[in-house]
Amino acid sequence: MPPPLPPSAGPAPGDNLRASLLMTGAMACFAVNDLLVKLSSASIEPMQIMALRGVMTSALLFALAYGRGALRPWRTAFTPVLLLRTVADVGTTISYISALRHLPLANASAIFQALPLTITLAAAVFLGEPVGWRRWLAIVVGFFGVLVILRPTGDGFGVYAIWVLVSVAFAALRDLATRRLPTALPSLLVAGITSVAVSLTGFVMLPVVGWSPMTADLWMWLAVASVAIGAGYVMIVASMRTGDMGFVAPFRYTVLLFAFALGVLVLGERPDWQEIVGSCIVVASGAYMIHREARRRRPLTVPPSAR
Template sequence: MAKGSSATASAAVPVAGNDTAKAVTYLCAGLFIFSFQDIIVKLLSSTFPVHELVMIRGLIAAPLIFLYVHYDSGFQTLSVKRPWAHLLRSFCMFLSYITFYLALAAIPLTTAVALFFTAPLIITALSIPMLGERVGWRRWLGVLFGFCGVLVILRPGSEGLQWAALLPVLAAAGYGFSQLLGRRLGANDSASVMSFYTNITFVYCGAAMALVLGDGAYADGTEGAMSFLLRAWVVPNGLEMAMIATTGVIATFGFILLTQAYRVGEANKVAPFEYSVMVWASLLSFIFFGTLPDIYTLIGAGMIAASGIYILYRERTNKESELRGRGPYQTRYAMK
C-alpha cells in the first residue's frame, strides 16, 4: 500500500541531521516503489488469493529485514520488553494490509489510496483515548473536513457506491491503531525491530488463512474482493513468482527509504510530501490500466490531503518546542 500509506505510520527513529531536500527525495522514492507494489497486487488479484500473496511476500522480505535489523540496531534489539503489544500492533497492521489489498481487487487504485489517507484523521481521533492527547477545535474541524472528502469520493446513495470502497477506510483505521501503539513502543524499540515482527506476523497469519481458505471451498459464486479473499491457493509460474517476490523486495527497500527520510529530515517538514503517493498512484494507474481518477475522487482526495496537512501544521504549532526536546521523531511510513 502506498501505504500507506503509501502512507502514514509511527515508529521512533533518531534524527541524524536536517537535510530536507534529501529527506524528501528518500520519501518520494520510497512511496514511488510502494506504488509499484500496489500495481503488482492489483494485477495478481484476479488470479491469486490474498493470503498467498501476503505469505510469500513475507517470506521473501523476512531475511532482508533480518539483515537490516543487524545493520540498524543489532540482533540483540529483537529481544523486546512488550511482546504482546508488538503482536497486537502487528496484527492490526496485518488486517490493514489485507483490507487494503482486497480493495485493490474491486476499486481503482487512486480511489483506494485517497481513502486510505484518512489514516492521519483517524490517528488524531484515536490519540485522545489511547495517548491522552488533547485535540483542539481547529484540528477537529480538519478531521471533519477530511471525512467530508471521504463522502465526496464515496457519494453515499449513488449507484456507483460499492461496499468495497469502505475497505480502505477500514484499512486506515487498523493502520492508525497500529501506529498509535507504535508511538508507545517506539520509546524502546527501533522501527526496524517493529517492522521485523510485523513481517513475521504477516507470514504466520497468511499461513493460517491458507490453511482455512486455501482449498477454495468457499469461493464459488464470488467475485471482486470476496473472490480475492476466498480463492484457492494457486501455484505461480516463473513470471508470477518473480512478481510476488518483487513485492517482498519492495516492502524491505521501501521501508528503508522511508525510515532514512525521517532520519535525515524533520518529520513535520517531510510528512506532507507523503501525499505525493497520490500522484504516483494516478500515473501508474494510467500506464498499467488506462484509468484516471474521476472528478469526485480528485476533489475528495484534495480535501483529505488538505485536512491531513492542516492537522500536521496544527500539531507542529502546538508541539514544536516539545518535539525539539524529545529526540526521536515519529516516522510515517506506508502500509505496504
Template structure:
C-alpha cells in the same frame, strides 16, 4: 509501517534547516515504492490470486529481507520484546491492514484506495486523544471533519460507486491508524529492529494457514518475480523513508505522503488504464488539504512545546 533503523546518529537541528534536495528525492521515491507495492498487489489479485496468499508472500519476503539486513543470526536485540502483548497486537494489525487493502484493490482503482487511505492522519489525530491522551484542539477537530467530508466525496454512500470494496478500504485506513498508535506507544521502549522484524514475522505466521489453503503456484515467471518483489518494494520504501528522515525532520518529510496519490494515479493509468473521475480527485484534494493543515498545526504545537521546555 516501521522505518528500518540506521546506525548513524539522528541530527537534532534539522527542524531549523531548509529541506535538502536529497531528502525531497528520497521522500518522493519512498512513496513511489509504496505505490509500486499496491500496484503489484492489484495486478496479482485481479489476475486471480487470493488476497490472503498475496499478503503472505509480501510478508514472507519482507521477513527474509529483514533477517538478512539485520543479520538476525548475530543480533540478539532483534528478538527482545519489552511489551509482548502490544507487539502481538501490532503484529496482527499490520497484516489485517494489508489484507483489507488488497481486498479493496480487487475492484477499486488505485487512486480511490489511496484517497481513502490518506485519511489516516486524521483518524490517528482523532483516536490519539482517548488512546494516548493526546487530545486535539478545536482547529484540528475542524480539519478532521473537513477531511471526513473529503472521504465521503470519494466513497459517495448511497450511489453506485459505494460498494463492499469501499468498506474494505475504510477498514484498512482504520486498522492502519490503530497500528500507527500502537507503534507510537511501543517506540518509547522497543528497539526498531525488533519492531520491524516482529511485525513481518507475526504476519507471515498468522497468514500462513489460509495462504497455503487458498494459494496457488505462480503460472508465469513474471508473476513469481512480482510476488517475491512485494516485500522488496515495502522494505525499500521503509529504508528510503528513514534516510530521508535523517536528512530532514519528520515534519518536513511527512507531507510527501500525499505525493502517493500522484504515483498511484500514474501507475493506475499506465498499468490498468484507470482514470479517476472528477469526484475522486475533488475528494482527494479535500483530504490532502485537511491533512496538510493537521500536520502543520501539530508541528507548530510541537515547536511551541520545545520552546517552553527550553525556557524561552
C-alpha cells in the same frame, strides 16, 4: 558561570531536500507495491500474496536488520504493545489487499490517506489527548473528502470501500501502539517481526482459501513488490532521521500522484472529477493536520506497515 549551551542543531542546509526526496522515493515504492499486489490479486487470493510476499519481505528486512546490528534486544521485543501493533498490522494488510483487489488503485490509496486524521481522532476519543478546534475542523473536512470519493449514493460506494476504511482503522490502532513501543526497540526489528506475522497469517489461512498455481509473472511481481516495500521502508526511516518532519511529512501524499499515474498508465483507470476533488480535500486536510502535529512535536508520519 558555565558557558551558555549551544543552540540545538536543526537539519543542515540541504537535509530537508534530501529527506523530501527520500520520502517521495518511499512513496513511489509503496505505490509500485500496491500496483503489483493488485495485478497479482487477479490470479491468486490475498492470503497467498501475504504468505509469499511476506517470506521475501521478511528475509530482506531481517538481512537489513542484521547488517545494521538491529537484531536486538529480543527480550524487550515481545511486549503486549508490540503484540497489539502486530495484530493491528495484520488486520490492516488483510483488509487493504482485499479492497485493492476490487477498487481502482487511486481510490484505495486516496481513502487510505485519511490515516493521519483517524490517528488524531482516535487519540482524542480513546486516549484523551487534547485536540483544538482547528484540528477538529481538519478532521471533519478530511472525512467529507472521503465521502466525496466514496459517493455513498452512487456507484463509487460498496463493501470494498468499507474494507479500506477498516484498514485505516486498523492502521490507526497500529500507529498509536507504535508511539508506545520501547524506544530501545529498533524499527527494523519491529518491521521484521510484523512481516513474519503477516506471512504466517497468510500460510495459516491458505487451507481455507486454497492455493492457486504460481506463474513466472506472479513470482516476479511478488519478488519486486517485496523489494519495493523493503526499499520504501529504508527510505522513509532515512527521511525521518534526516529532515525536519514538519517540512518532510507532507511529501507522504506524493503516493497519490504515483497511484494515479500507475493506475492510468498500467491499469487503464480514468479517475473522475469527484475522485480528484475528494483526494485534494483529504490531502489538504491531512497536510494541515501534520503541520499542526509537527508544531506540537508529535509528527504523524510513522514507519509503514507491510501492506
